[in-house]
Amino acid sequence: MRIRIDHRTSYRYASPATGMIQALRLTPRNHGGQHVLAWRIDIDQDGSFRESRDAFGNVVTMFYASGAVDAVTISVSGLVDVTDTTGIVRADETLPSAVYRRVTPLTRPDAALRALAARFADLPPLIALQQLCEALRSELRFEVGLTDPTTPAATAYAAGHGVCQDFAHIFIAAARSLGVPARYVSGHLMRDSRQEAAHAWAEALVPDLGWVGFDPANGISPTEAYIRVAIGLDYLDAAPIRGTRRGGGAETLAVSVDAVAAMGQSQA
Amino acid sequence: MLSRTASALLWMGRYIERADFVSRLIDATVRLASLPSSYGGDVAAWSGALAAAGVADAYAQRHDSVSEATALHFLSLDPANPSAMRGCIERARTNARAVRTALTVEAWEAINGAWLELQRFGTRGGGRERLIRLSEAVRSATLAFDGAIHRTMLRDDAFWFIRLGEAVERADNTARLLDVKYHLLLPRDEPVGGSLDYFQWTTILRTVSALTAYRHIYRDNVKPWLVADLLILNQRMPRSLAACTANAVHHLDELARVTGRRGPAHRQAVAMAARLNATNIETLFAAGLHDVVVDFIVENNRLGTLIGEQYLF
Numbered sequence: 001m002r003i004r005i006d007h008r009t010s011y012r013y014a015s016p017a018t019g020m021i022q023a024l025r026l027t028p029r030n031h032g033g034q035h036v037l038a039w040r041i042d043i044d045q046d047g048s049f050r051e052s053r054d055a056f057g058n059v060v061t062m063f064y065a066s067g068a069v070d071a072v073t074i075s076v077s078g079l080v081d082v083t084d085t086t087g088i089v090r091a092d093e094t095l096p097s098a099v100y101r102r103v104t105p106l107t108r109p110d111a112a113l114r115a116l117a118a119r120f121a122d123l124p125p126l127i128a129l130q131q132l133c134e135a136l137r138s139e140l141r142f143e144v145g146l147t148d149p150t151t152p153a154a155t156a157y158a159a160g161h162g163v164c165q166d167f168a169h170i171f172i173a174a175a176r177s178l179g180v181p182a183r184y185v186s187g188h189l190m191r192d193s194r195q196e197a198a199h200a201w202a203e204a205l206v207p208d209l210g211w212v213g214f215d216p217a218n219g220i221s222p223t224e225a226y227i228r229v230a231i232g233l234d235y236l237d238a239a240p241i242r243g244t245r246r247g248g249g250a251e252t253l254a255v256s257v258d259a260v261a262a263m264g265q266s267q268a
Numbered sequence: 269m270l271s272r273t274a275s276a277l278l279w280m281g282r283y284i285e286r287a288d289f290v291s292r293l294i295d296a297t298v299r300l301a302s303l304p305s306s307y308g309g310d311v312a313a314w315s316g317a318l319a320a321a322g323v324a325d326a327y328a329q330r331h332d333s334v335s336e337a338t339a340l341h342f343l344s345l346d347p348a349n350p351s352a353m354r355g356c357i358e359r360a361r362t363n364a365r366a367v368r369t370a371l372t373v374e375a376w377e378a379i380n381g382a383w384l385e386l387q388r389f390g391t392r393g394g395g396r397e398r399l400i401r402l403s404e405a406v407r408s409a410t411l412a413f414d415g416a417i418h419r420t421m422l423r424d425d426a427f428w429f430i431r432l433g434e435a436v437e438r439a440d441n442t443a444r445l446l447d448v449k450y451h452l453l454l455p456r457d458e459p460v461g462g463s464l465d466y467f468q469w470t471t472i473l474r475t476v477s478a479l480t481a482y483r484h485i486y487r488d489n490v491k492p493w494l495v496a497d498l499l500i501l502n503q504r505m506p507r508s509l510a511a512c513t514a515n516a517v518h519h520l521d522e523l524a525r526v527t528g529r530r531g532p533a534h535r536q537a538v539a540m541a542a543r544l545n546a547t548n549i550e551t552l553f554a555a556g557l558h559d560v561v562v563d564f565i566v567e568n569n570r571l572g573t574l575i576g577e578q579y580l581f
Contacts, residue, residue, distance in 0.1 A: 040521075042538050048528045066529075 001083075001224040002037075003190050004262040007076040007198065009241060010254045016068035017248025020047075025186070025230035026076045026240050027059035032090030034228060039078035045069050056183075056237060057094040058230040070248075074241065079262055080227050087221025089203060089211040089228070097205050099233075100181035106234040107173040110154040117174040125180060126206045129214060130221075132174055136167055137219030144196070149235050165235050167216040168202040172234065181205040183231050185213065186238040188259040190225040195257040198240055203231070227259070273367050274429050275581040280363040281433025284379070287356035288410040289441040289475075291403045293317050294343055294353075296474040298400060300467060301336055313471075314339035320448040320475070323351050341393040344402055353406045354391070357382050370426040374416035382409030425526045432519040432575065439512035439568050442499055445475055446561045450496075469495050476507040496557060497549040509564055510544040516571065517541050531578035536571045540564075 007026070028036050046066040054060050065072070103109070109117070119135075120128035141161040149165055153173040156166035168184050175182035182204040189199040201215035201222060213222040222228070232238035297317040301310035315334050318324045323342070326349055331338050345354045361383040364376060385405050393399055421427045449472050469490045473479040478498060485502065486494050502508045516537045524530045552560050575581075 042535070043530070044535060046529070046531045049524060049530060050528055 001081070001190070002262040003080050003082060003188070003225070003227060004258070004260055005076065005078045005080065005188055005227065006258040007188070008073060008254075008256050010071065010073040012071045012252045012254075013069070013245075013247075014249030014251075015247060016070040017245035018068045020063075020065040020069050020072070020243060020245040022063040022065075022074070022241055022243035024061040024063060024074065024241055025054075025058050025238060026074075027061065028078075028080060028187070028227055028229045029057070029059060029091070031092070031228075032088075033083045033085035033224075035081040037079040037081060039080075040076070042075045042077075044073045044075075053094075054237075055095060056231050057092060058232070058238065069245075082224045082227060084224040087213040087223075088209060089213055091211070093211075097181045100183045100205065101176055101179065102233060103173075103176060104234045104236075105152065106150070106236065107153050107169050107176065109173045109177045110158075113154055113157055113170065113173050114177050116157070116170075117177040121178060125178075126209065126212070128178065129175060129180065129204050129206065129212070132171060133214040133216045133221075134219045136171055136216035140167065140170070140216075142167075142217060149239065163197075164200045164215075164217040168200045169234060171202040171204075171214060171216040175202070175204045183211075184234050184238050185228055185231050186235075186240055187229040188227040188257060189215075190227075190259045190261060192260070195259065197255055198229075198257055199226070200235070200238075201226070269370075269425050271580040273370060274425070274579050275576070276363040276367045277370060277426055277429040278433035278575065278581075280360045280367070280379075281430035282437040283356040283360035283363065284410050284413055285434045285437040286351060286441065287353050287360065287382075287406050289438075290321055290343055290351065290353050290356065291406045291410070292475050292477060293320055293445075294340065294400070294403045295407075296471045298340075298396075299474065300471045303467060310336050316448055317343065320445045321351055322444055323349055336396070337393075340396060340399050344399050345389060345391050345393050347391050353403065354386055354389075357386055357406065357409070367426075372416065372420040374420045375413060378409060378413035378416045381412070382406060385409065423522070425523055428519045428522045428526070432516060432523070435512050435515040435519060436568065436572050436575070438507055439509055439516070440565065440572075442476060442507050442509055442512065443561050443565045443568060445472065446496070446499060447558070447565065450558045450561060465492070466490060472499070478505060478507065481505055493549060493553065496552070500552065500560075501544065501547070501549060510541070513537060513541045513544055520575075531574075533571060533574035533578040536567070536574050540567050540571065 024041060026041055027039055028034065030036055041061055043063055048064045050062045052060050120132050123131065142163065143161040144163055147156050147162045147166050151162070151166060153166065153169035156162040157170045172182040172184060182202055184200065185203055186198060186200050201213060201217070203211045203213045206212050215222055229240070230238040297313050301313040311334050314336055318327050318334070318339055321343060327342050330348055342349050342352065344352055346352050349355060361379050364371060364379045368376060389398070389402050417427060417430060449468070469492055470479055472495060473482050473490065476499065482490065482495070482498055485498065488494065498505050498508065500509045503511050503514060505511055520534045520537055524534060
């Protein structure tokens with residue numbers, strides 16, 4: 001499926017901010033099942049761009065604004081061909097898989113999360129992960145605005161609700177407590193209408209099968225409607241945009257994502 | 269790279285492109301003007317050519333009437349016309365000499381060879397056949413230059429500045445051609461096929477060497493709205509406004525990769541490309557083809573200015 005992405009993030013600051021630096025993990029890579037036809041990042045402010053790879057293999061674009069900035073819009077547009085691989089990810093791995101068993105502050109399991117994981121401990125790994133994924137979807141409520149990206153998995157699980165990030169963190173925490181390497185994926189999910197945010201899900205390493213994607217917010221494995229952009233141990237590693245600035249006061253953020261099927265449209 | 273060097277490279281690219289355009293314009297106009305005068309005649313044809321080259325005012329200041337001999341001379345050799353083929357090649361060479369070390373031997377020789385060839389023609393001209401030969405020589409020199417930089421130059425900032433100059437100038441040329449001829453391209457209710465119109469349209473296509481391309485793409489008779497579509501929106505047509513703008517964005521991207529910086533020129537080019545991408549030919553006709561083209565010329569000139577500001581020319 002050919003998916004067209006139009007992803008805009010606008011920040012507005014109460015007063016002009018100086019020394020703004022943004023680390024953008026907004027560029028997907030090619031791998032089995034995903035081919036990037038065109039991709040560009042534009043920012044409506046003067047500045048320097050530097051592109052590099054991080055330890056996970058993500059493409060990182062560093063942006064250093066030239067002067068004081070009171071508003072900035074980061075626009076990403078692109079065209080990606082995706083084929084359904086039933087969730088199995090065939091990508092270049094830059095790190096040994098044991099790294100993804102490392103516990104991070106956002107994915108530290110508490111007693112409740114360990115008990116959740118223990119429910120599936122006796123099953124074969126793939127079945128266990130699939131049932132975990134479905135269990136999260138049916139037992140947790142998807143609710144926007146009650147958690148934020150820095151809510152730990154244990155807190156969100158105790159509250160019983162969250163957004164896709166929390167679902168992914170809970171899944172990762174439970175999988176790791178079963179001894180399965182698991183990681184966070186940020187990306188896009190194709191939908192018919194404009195979205196308020198990008199999507200996130202998880203991947204776990206299944207013996208003899210490799211990395212397999214699980215989207216606990218929807219209870220399925222990624223299909224051809226999923227574009228995989230960045231990976232990491234948790235949200236903080238794979239966040240689309242992380243930045244620093246001096247001054248600026250309060251910040252307001254607006255995000256819009258159009259991820260639509262490009263079929264039937266004239267190709268630019 | 270020094271800003272002065274960047275400026276010389278950019279303008280060298282622009283002058284070479286302009287020489288190429290004027291030469292194609294002459295070629296197409298000679299064909300049109302050689303038709304019997306019931307088809308519009310040579311005065312109209314040459315007036316249009318002078319306007320498309322953007323030198324109608326300069327011409328009017330020096331000549332009372334338009335004739336093939338004076339117009340042809342004015343467009344090719346007249347020292348009073350800075351956009352004459354001679355003036356373009358001369359300026360391109362002056363710029364090239366200033367940055368000789370940034371060019372390869374082949375690129376320099378292509379420009380210098382064209383300039384030496386021009387010297388043989390002097391400034392007086394000497395008849396239609398001779399000037400047409402000159403025009404052909406200029407055209408093959410610009411092709412040789414393009415090939416030379418394509419084959420021999422490192423893909424670094426020098427290369428991308430030359431290319432950027434070409435892209436901006438090419439967009440300007442196509443837009444000015446459309447500006448002069450737009451009234452011929454408006455869709456009309458009555459069945460098309462007046463023979464004068466047919467020759468006018470093919471002349472437009474010939475000026476941007478797109479007649480064969482047109483037949484490849486549309487597999488149809490020459491129809492005015494399709495000509496407009498080809499020259500404004502078709503990405504595959506190297507002289508269309510959309511393709512030139514997309515190229516400008518690409519070249520600025522490459523420059524940003526070298527220098528690490530993006531600025532106002534980049535944003536302007538991206539905005540222009542996005543506008544052309546988001547539209548179709550029906551919308552352009554509804555908005556008024558003439559206004560669209562004039563807007564584009566203004567925006568494109570702004571892009572030229574912003575490039576100068578961004579790279580401190």
